[in-house]
Each structure stands twice: as C-alpha cells, then as structure tokens.
Amino acid sequence: MFIQFGATGPKERLGWYQVEGGSMAQACTKQEGQACVVCHVGRRSDWHDLDPTASALLTSGRRRREYGSGEVVFAQGERNDGVHCVSGGTVGIRKLDGNGNSVLLELAYPGDTIGYRSFLTDSEHKTSAEALGPTVICHIDHSTIAALLAGNPALGLRFLKRSIGELEHAHDMMFRQATLSNRHKLVHLLLVLVGRHGRRNSNGSQSIDLPVSRRDLASMVGTRHETISRIIGRLETDGVAHFSGRQVTIPSVEALAAEIDCLIPA
Amino acid sequence: MFIQFGATGPKERLGWYQVEGGSMAQACTKQEGQACVVCHVGRRSDWHDLDPTASALLTSGRRRREYGSGEVVFAQGERNDGVHCVSGGTVGIRKLDGNGNSVLLELAYPGDTIGYRSFLTDSEHKTSAEALGPTVICHIDHSTIAALLAGNPALGLRFLKRSIGELEHAHDMMFRQATLSNRHKLVHLLLVLVGRHGRRNSNGSQSIDLPVSRRDLASMVGTRHETISRIIGRLETDGVAHFSGRQVTIPSVEALAAEIDCLIPA
DNA sequence: GAGCAAAATTGACGATCATCAACGACGGTC
C-alpha cells in the first residue's frame, strides 16, 4: 500500500551514531530504567522539566530504539500509537501519494517530537517518518503520553508551540515555493543544511554531508531530480558549490547567501 | 513599510455582508453587551462552549467590527494585540517580503480564529490578515484572551487542534506545490473555492464569485499572473470553466475534478 | 460621466523545465 523509500532493512551495526559538526546530537549512555539524559537536557526537548512523578512515568513508558538508514519510524496511514522523540540522528518527514510521488516536507533533529499531531487528533498518521542515517529515537506509548498530558498542562502548551513553529516554517516554505526560482530554492536549502550539518574547513570553506538523496532534494525544491542535477551542474560551473556524491563543499557561504539575500533582504 | 494590497480605505456602507451560497456565513444581529450568536453556535467557533463566567468575560472583552474590502485586520510585523475571530465574510492570510512579493497563504472563514499564533508565542505577526470583501470580525483583546486561556484548558486544546489542522493543510499545499503542474494546481484551487463559495445553477453547472484577484490566484498557485491568465485561457478553450471577471462558471465540477483525480486517487 | 490607477490580457522572446531515453556508478544480494 505505502511505499518505503530507501528502506533497505535494518543494519544492526549500530550502538553509535555520528556526531555531526554543528549538530546538537550527543551520544546517549543507555541505561535502562533511568531517564535518558538526552531527552531532558538543553531545553531542546519537550520533556525537559517534568515533575518527578511525571518523569518517572515517562521513564517507564518510554522505549529507546536505534534505526538504520531508511528505516521507517511510522508510516503514513497507520494508526497513531504514541509519540516519538528524536534523540540522535536525523529523521525525514515525508508525504506520499498513490502515484509514487514522494515529498520530503521537513527534517527532525534531536529534541524534536514527532508523531504528536496524529496523537492529539486521534487519527492516522498524515505523513511518514523515516531515519536518514543511523538514528536513535524514543517511543512514548499512547497511554503514557495521555497520562502525561492530563497531568502536565505545560506539556500541551509545548506541543502547541511546536505546532505553531512548524506551521510558521511551513508558511515560509510556501512563500519561497511561490516567489523563488528553483535555483534559489536549492541555494536556500543548502544554506539551511549548512546550518544543521555543516562543518568548517581549515581554509574557511564549509562542507556538508547531505542527509538526503538527490530525489529528495528535488522534492524539497519542488522539481524533478534531473533538474536538480542540472542546477547542481550550474552551481559547480559558477564555482559557488562543489558536489561529490552526498558531500558538498561551499567555498564561501557568504557568497552563496548573497545570491538570495539580494532578493530577500527581510 | 508594509504594503496594503487592495486597500482602498474603509467603505462605511456596511451593516450587512453577503451570504454566499454554500457558505456558513450568517447575518449577525448586533447587540452590544450580549454574546454574539455567530461566535458561539454551530461549534464552528473556538468559543462555543465556555462556562458562564468565561462567556461573560468574553462578552465584555470582545469588540465586533465591520471591515470593507481590502481593509487590513492586522499587519505582518505588528505586535500582537489579542486574537480575532471571523464572524462573517472571508479573510485572506498573506505573507509579504521587502521586494513587493505577496503570497496568499490561506483563507479564513466564519468560525475561524486568526492572529492566535503571534499571541501564543508573544511575538509580532508573521502574516497579514485582510478582509476580502465585506467582513465582520470580533477582536478579543490581549488581557481577555489571556484570562480565558488561564481558566479554560479546553480553549488551549482547541487552539492546538486548530494549529494542527492548519499545519496539515500547509503540508497538503506543499505536497501539491511539489507534485502538480500549475494547471492542476489552479484546478485544485478552483475545486476548493467551489466548495466554499460555489452556488449551484439550475442547469447543473456551478458558479463561483472568486474572493481573490488574479494576482492572488497566481501567488496561491505559485506562478505569475500572466501565466494564470494563460492557463485560464486554456481552461476556457477546453470548455471546463468559463471566466468573466471574478465570476467563474464550471459546467461540470465532476469533469474538472476528474482532471486531477486521475493523478491523485488517494 | 470623466479621469485615473490598478488589474487583467495578449504578444513576443529567451530561459527554464518535464519528459523520455540511454548510460555509468553504486550498494546490496546471492
């Protein structure tokens, strides 16, 4: 019924995940029965200052799991079975249709809660979530999250703010889709990815290990993968970015940003 | 600083607003000091089952106002000063940049609450709201809505569900932007507008009075207004829709829907 | 109704894109 993109089965060579430059990802010292540190510190998580009883409830109702590249966390159309909290790695939120179309709508990072929308509306998942590379994700089952929400109004408020943040992100995306050229949309996307996945090189340039395929890149820009290939080619000849597989090197992020800054001063 | 689109100054010839076919809009018998019926009935509003004290608080902190076509309800960049609830008419939610670009992101109808995002995040408005045609809107000031939220957790939950609904709407939009052609995007938009603004004619065809200009239509589709003009021309020659100013007549809505149904069976 | 500004249409042209097809590269399986 639903297509699994890039799903190549579990790779059990985990127990670690890459800490990317600029990312907040941290190794999580797994100790069953104790609260996972990553899920609480840094106020990057929605669960960081629960009262002791709620915290205990969370600890008992939470299951930590590692996902291999391409593994599906939850699939579009499935009934909701609780929420997930990204602890490490990168997760892609994807929407599919019955014609084989696939659009990567957003990326989720450590601290982000996913699957909360279908939980709160008590409905099936409207999107799929899939690990982009080795990923660690906590699952909080349906009854636990329900109990937590009932006893902690602040948690609901945090979901509300998360939802609003995602909505404003979606509005920005819609605005760019309507006003920018495909090239500028790709440049913008690269700049966002540099912020999340970029590492600084000794010569001042910055490099990214893209978490997504060219096809997904194309879906995020709103065009076909062949077109993305050609735009990448133009970026190469213009010398503003160098692509080698999923590795991208940007000689001057400022020069790349200037390309869209002249159009979007705000 | 911010451009007012279509703003031609207030038209004081109000006191009524058009009841469009298929729309839920109803005339609101204005009586100061009493609860506005439209804001409570039909569970289309976020305020429909407050307790008596909250209801009294709402009544005293609410101000009803009529807006003329093009009038701005709140402007992008302004500080939030409470929330608005659409009572009658149609409101456009718009995003602008400093280059004169304008994108109509969504339409708000009677029962919809707008401006709640910047209230809940205590920030400036990220979008503008503008009356598309004669409109009636209630304004609930900052302190009133704060008091209501503090005493009615259910109200916050309703905002949460509203936000989630808008987010899923935005995701659908993003998906269509990435997968549909401009023609199909316009067809889809027409079908949505038929559902909201359409009226059935005696011969089985349906007509719409478009609430938006061609430029706004173009921004919603993600293209230029000249292109929209040409696509409309093609729809005319294909006989699937007839345009005369802002009035559109669709001989067979089913035939129009079939154009995208064959591509989006889901 | 005259006048005006914005909206809408139409034409022409170059740029960009979608599609189909062919091919090499890569990763995983057996």
Added chain:
DNA sequence: GACCGTCGTTGATGATCGTCAATTTTGCTC
C-alpha cells in the same frame, strides 16, 4: 564475482514559464 535495482548524470526535444512591453479592461474617485 555476477547480478540487479536504484540512483545519478547527460542528452535531445517539445512544452511551459518568466520577463518585458503594449494594450484593454475594470473599479474607484471626484
């Protein structure tokens, strides 16, 4: 190592789009 499916790239071609410009239409003010 052979096989296979997917991904990525490149080419060719027709369709579509963006831009500039000219013109008409519309809606509003006076």
